[in-house]
Amino acid sequence: MKDMLNIAGPVVEASGVDLVFQTNDGPVQALKDVNLLIGKGEFVSFIGPSGCGKTTFLRCVAALETPTGGTLMVNGMTAEAARKARAYGYVFQAAGLYPWRTISGNIRLPLEIMGFSRAEQDERVARVLELVELGGFGNKYPWQLSGGMQQRASIARALAFDADILLMDEPFGALDEIVRDRLNEEVLRLWNRTQKTILFVTHSIPEAVYLSTKIVVMSPRPGRITDVIDSPLPRERPLDIRDSREFIEIAHRVREGLRAGHGDGV
Amino acid sequence: MPVFAVVGIIVCVWYSAAVWMNAPWVYDQAERAGVSVSFGEMVGATMGQARPVLPAPHQVAAELWKGVAGQAVTSKRSLVYHGWVTLQATFYGFVLGIGLGVALAVSIVRFRVMELSVMPWAIISQTIPIVALAPMIVVLSNAAGVEDRMVPKAIISAYLSFFPVLVSMVKGLRSPDQMQIDQLRTWYASEAQMFWKLRLPASMPYFFASLKVAIAASLVGAIVGELPTGAIEGLGARMLIGSQFGEPMIMWAALFAAAILAGGLILLVGIVERFARARMGAPA
Incomplete structure (x- = not known):
């Protein structure tokens, strides 16, 4: 499997991914035409308001949900095959320890x-x-x-x-900010040491900018990608990088993206 | 402390009820003898009748003591002997009931068709009065050529005790939330692994809670099962003898022996539960 990785390019390759849930109130479009390439060793954050499909997309990558349209490849195979090959580790919002x-x-x-x-x-x-x-x-x-x-x-x-891929669904959402800062630092250190590809769902702009090499901004109804930002920040990131000009510029762009996404949704 | 207060109140009420209920007999006797009794004499007389309507607590205690310690444990008059017979039936019924309850719960959680087909019958089974059903089970097991009187008693006992186990285990096996199940799916765990590693351990608190109900139900089942077996042995048989021969003391003593037995069994289940909880890492 490791050999396959080196040959196959992207770790996650989504093209035209659609997901429609059938509910009692009729169909709900959770994801609409999601296109995304994630390379090996990237740290990708998904940010957006609730209902924008960021968690749903992560669940699709994990093959916990099945897209109703488009193709989604993980490690060069279908998401379902990747799950069976135990290609990823998934960290949920709650620790869920027994x-x-x-x-x-x-x-x-x-x-x-x-x-x-x-x-x-x-x-x-x-x-x-x-x-x-x-x-x-x-x-x-x-x-x-x-x-x-x-x-x-x-x-x-x-x-x-x-597993080469780590999927994290708002892992620190329930923690206070001080603990969260520390864990963010630790995750970065972990990522540097292990060279894993990390997909990270959050609704905190500073968290997304601090952690990511790539920030995917999403908007709701229907859930779709409105902006993909490649971060120019270096891999080594001390906490005070958050006061730098680049950091603030990226954060601003994320905020603009979120606002734009909200604007045409109303 | 509150426990003793309640016991004290019960004893007081019991004594006054004994006086009140046994008094007519005392007055009746006095009238026949043509003498009159004072209130004090009447109260004294209600405390020591051989066949009182309602025996006083100390009479029951004395009878209980006589039944437990007053004879060889092998004697047919010994409550230890009868209690042991009932305890065995309770135990077999309890084990059978747990087995049946857990097995049904597992299949119900695993197969939806089982839930639709078995669950309604399990509920209906509990609406049939056991006293009506018990003689039939006894007769049927006799007709089927089963000689051992323990068998129908254990069946009746299991009939009562499987239900709480079934209901609790269905709930317990379904207690893991969607996130925990998703988590196992991300590891590509099999159904069997999901059962052994998540569902079964998660159901244990429910299981032990149901055991306390089940053990009491098992005892009731065993006693009820002894009533139609010809009143030969067991606490239920003692109660029947007491009632048939107009010996209220025997009945009451057997009743209290059963209550003490039930208390002891529940205590025992509680100890096992505590031990299991400690082993499963619960806060002390």
Whole structure:
């Protein structure tokens, strides 16, 4: 699979992706003509108001939803095939740790499901715990950890089986800003170290600009892409980069994009 | 402390009720003998009748003590002996009920057709009075050539105890939310893995809550099952003997033995639950 990656170009390739949900109130167009190319090692943020389809698009990439039109390729195969090949780790808004398992046990869960040997499970759990700076917390139960630590554990769980893609759906949405800043820094560091491709859904402009190499601005009714911004910021990003001129310019462009998207929706 | 207050109140009410209900007999006797009794004498006389309408608490306690400690545990008069017989039937019924309840719940959660076909019957089964059904089960198991009297009792006991387990387990197995299920899908987990790793452990709190109801229902089932078996052994049989031979004390003692047994069983289930919860990482 790794070899295939090197040959095949984009990690995610969406062309003309449509998704219509059939609801009791008639059909709802959740995604309309979404076209997007994401290369290996990119950090892509999806930003937009609620109902713009950013989470829905992520779920399509994860093959948790099936587009009703267009093509969506992940790692050069269909999204469904990519899911079966365990091509990505998905971090949900809530940590979703099992209360009856320790932190180690929770991280071990996908490894058990995927049939790793016991020795390899131990080795991987130890490694990702260190990666998210939770070494020493392996034997704790989720309720003994703060919300931020729980979310770190859930990131560790998504990293444990070495998928090349990390899908993150507002992972820090429920956390306070101080914790959030720290976790953003950690995610960047993680991304630098692991060279993973990250798709990150957020509704925070600073978060999107701080983290991303590419920002996808979306607007609702129907959910579609209104702007794709390639960030000129360097890969190494200290927190105070947020006071730089480039940062403010990008943030401004994102805000304009969001406003434009809202304007024709009303 | 509040528990003792309630017990105290119950004992007081019981004593006054005993006086009130047994008094007519005392006055009746006095009239026949042509003597008159004072209020004090009357109260004294209501406390120690051999066949009172309502025995006083200390009489029941004495009878209970006599039944438990007053004879060899192998004696037919021993409440320990009868209690043991009932306890065995309760246990078999409980295990059978849990097995049936869990098995049905699993199949209902797994197959939609089972929910539509089995669930209504499970509910209907609980609307049939067990006292009407119990004799039929006894007769049928006899007709089927089953010699062991334990079998129909266990069946009746299971009939009552499977239902709370079934209802709770269906709820428990369905308790994982969509996000948790999506998460397992992102790992391409199989249905079996989803069951063993998520649904089953998630259902455990529901399971243990239902066990407390189920164990009590099992005991009731076992006792009811003893009534139509010819009143040979078991607490239910003791109650029947007491009622048939006009021995209220025997009835009351058996009743209290059953209540104590039920309390002990629920306590036991509670201890098992605590142990299981601790093993599953719940806050102490």
